[in-house]
Amino acid sequence: MAAQKRMSQNDRLRHDRLTFYKEDIDRIDKLLAEFLRLSGAKCALLIDKEGHLVTKRGELRTIDIDTISALVAGSFAATKEMARLLGEDEFTAMFHQGERDNIQLSLVGDRTLLTILFDDRTTVGMVRLYAGETAKKLADIYREAIDRPAGDSGLDQAYGSDAKKTLDKLFD
Amino acid sequence: MVQINFALKEVNCKVVYYGPGMSGKTTNLEIVHQKAPEENKGELTSISTDGDRTLFFDFMPLDLGNVAGMRTKFQLYTVPGQVYYNSTRKLVLQGVDGVIFVADSDPDKMDENIESYANLIENLEEYGKDVRELPHVLQYNKRDLPNALPVAEIDKRLNKFGVPTFEAVACTGEGVFPTLKTLAAMVLESIDKIDGRNPRKASGKPAAAPAPANAKPAPAPAPARAAAAPARAAAAPAKAAPAPARRPVAAPAAAAPAQARQVARPQAAAPARRAVAAPARAAETASSAPKGKKGKALGLVVGLSVLVIAAAAGVAFFFLGQ
Numbered sequence: 001m002a003a004q005k006r007m008s009q010n011d012r013l014r015h016d017r018l019t020f021y022k023e024d025i026d027r028i029d030k031l032l033a034e035f036l037r038l039s040g041a042k043c044a045l046l047i048d049k050e051g052h053l054v055t056k057r058g059e060l061r062t063i064d065i066d067t068i069s070a071l072v073a074g075s076f077a078a079t080k081e082m083a084r085l086l087g088e089d090e091f092t093a094m095f096h097q098g099e100r101d102n103i104q105l106s107l108v109g110d111r112t113l114l115t116i117l118f119d120d121r122t123t124v125g126m127v128r129l130y131a132g133e134t135a136k137k138l139a140d141i142y143r144e145a146i147d148r149p150a151g152d153s154g155l156d157q158a159y160g161s162d163a164k165k166t167l168d169k170l171f172d
Numbered sequence: 173m174v175q176i177n178f179a180l181k182e183v184n185c186k187v188v189y190y191g192p193g194m195s196g197k198t199t200n201l202e203i204v205h206q207k208a209p210e211e212n213k214g215e216l217t218s219i220s221t222d223g224d225r226t227l228f229f230d231f232m233p234l235d236l237g238n239v240a241g242m243r244t245k246f247q248l249y250t251v252p253g254q255v256y257y258n259s260t261r262k263l264v265l266q267g268v269d270g271v272i273f274v275a276d277s278d279p280d281k282m283d284e285n286i287e288s289y290a291n292l293i294e295n296l297e298e299y300g301k302d303v304r305e306l307p308h309v310l311q312y313n314k315r316d317l318p319n320a321l322p323v324a325e326i327d328k329r330l331n332k333f334g335v336p337t338f339e340a341v342a343c344t345g346e347g348v349f350p351t352l353k354t355l356a357a358m359v360l361e362s363i364d365k366i367d368g369r370n371p372r373k374a375s376g377k378p379a380a381a382p383a384p385a386n387a388k389p390a391p392a393p394a395p396a397r398a399a400a401a402p403a404r405a406a407a408a409p410a411k412a413a414p415a416p417a418r419r420p421v422a423a424p425a426a427a428a429p430a431q432a433r434q435v436a437r438p439q440a441a442a443p444a445r446r447a448v449a450a451p452a453r454a455a456e457t458a459s460s461a462p463k464g465k466k467g468k469a470l471g472l473v474v475g476l477s478v479l480v481i482a483a484a485a486g487v488a489f490f491f492l493g494q
Contacts, residue, residue, distance in 0.1 A: 017174045018176070019177075025178075048175060049266060050266060055177075066245070070217070070233075074219075074263070074264070077263040077264075078263065155183070155240065155242065159242070163236075164357060167353055
């Protein structure tokens with residue numbers, strides 16, 4: 001079923017672009033830092049469903065954040081069909097257990113994933129408990145960012161021309 | 173969806189290589205990975221079968237570097253081309269900012285190209301996106317085939333919206349970078365277009381006559397055609413690439429390595445597609461369920477009302493009879 005809708009210009013801007021300002025990220029970082037302190041987890045990443053990293057907190061080994069973000073988003077997306085077959089809209093949490101490290105994913109709002117890396121210094125119960133609370137608070141901040149009237153992106157006026165030069169340099 | 177993150181000073185865009193199975197999508201990405209400067213590329217990650225067919229997606233981050241103070245990154249994905257993997261394709265398309273549709277120039281694959289392009293349009297619609305408003309280009313791959321369809325013929329049957337087209341031989345790298353460069357420029361241009369400060373708003377109309385990606389002057393509706401004879405489009409287009417990028421367009425494609433061309437098309441395609449469509453139908457049924465409940469409740473209220481009226485009438489007749 002085609003879900004095509006006529007969107008206002010403002011809706012379309014919000015649909016096509018998501019802007020995070022420093023104040024948003026500062027608030028999110030503060031929440032994530034508090035979450036890590038309470039839960040004992042190693043690291044928390046906030047990733048949108050498109051696979052883009054929003055922000056991260058905690059200790060990270062030299063892992064490729066871009067790839068992790070894409071795979072987390074892909075793995076979460078893959079469960080959506082499973083959920084649908086069970087009559088659910090989508091699953092709101094996922095857990096991957098390793099020998100040493102584990103990953104807990106929690107849906108924040110309807111388009112972001114709180115990704116938590118933790119080891120045996122804490123327990124999955126502690127992580128899940130605090131992840132649930134944190135996800136709710138993050139959803140509020142995220143909603144504010146999404147509902148913000150979409151206007152000027154705030155990008156430098158020279159962005160367009162600089163982008164062209166960069167592409168020329170990279171591809172020629 | 174383009175993500176602009178002022179805290180990380182990053183702009184992130186998602187680009188998907190789309191198209192029928194074996195048309196060369198993964199080969200395109202492999203070439204980009206091989207040839208992109210070390211400092212600009214991340215790892216190429218593939219979720220594929222033992223036979224190297226893409227199962228979920230291939231992924232590679234491409235870092236353009238600093239653009240006006242913002243680190244600009246493209247996340248490049250491919251989708252599995254086989255018809256029966258539509259659920260997966262749809263998932264990978266979520267939040268896409270630009271599409272490179274890799275079409276196969278083999279005459280026997282033309283129907284698959286058309287079917288895949290229609291599938292792209294359909295899947296985008298499910299996300300509320302109009303293909304005409306999404307930056308996209310077409311890449312006609314496997315131009316080295318001795319019986320490759322003429323570009324004009326593919327153009328006529330596939331390029332419904334007059335988007336920029338490129339000839340390519342992905343397995344040799346020919347045409348791969350010009351295609352990506354033009355699409356990348358279109359995506360970055362679209363950021364400006366949707367920007368409130370920019371007077372050039374997206375019109376929502378397809379690019380009627382995108383400037384040809386190649387440097388040669390060509391008739392507007394068939395950009396890549398002019399390059400067909402002496403110099404392949406792949407060889408020339410780079411210099412003129414920013415121009416077509418101004419045009420809003422979109423369309424995915426898929427390419428396959430020429431040497432693997434003989435792989436038979438899965439015959440189970442049609443039924444598999446139906447199977448994939450089933451959850452959607454189930455969802456529709458589920459969404460109509462509340463309407464059924466409402467109907468039942470209404471019927472109950474009407475039935476009760478009739479009973480009450482009948483009882484009242486009976487009582488009235490009884491007393492009148494007295």
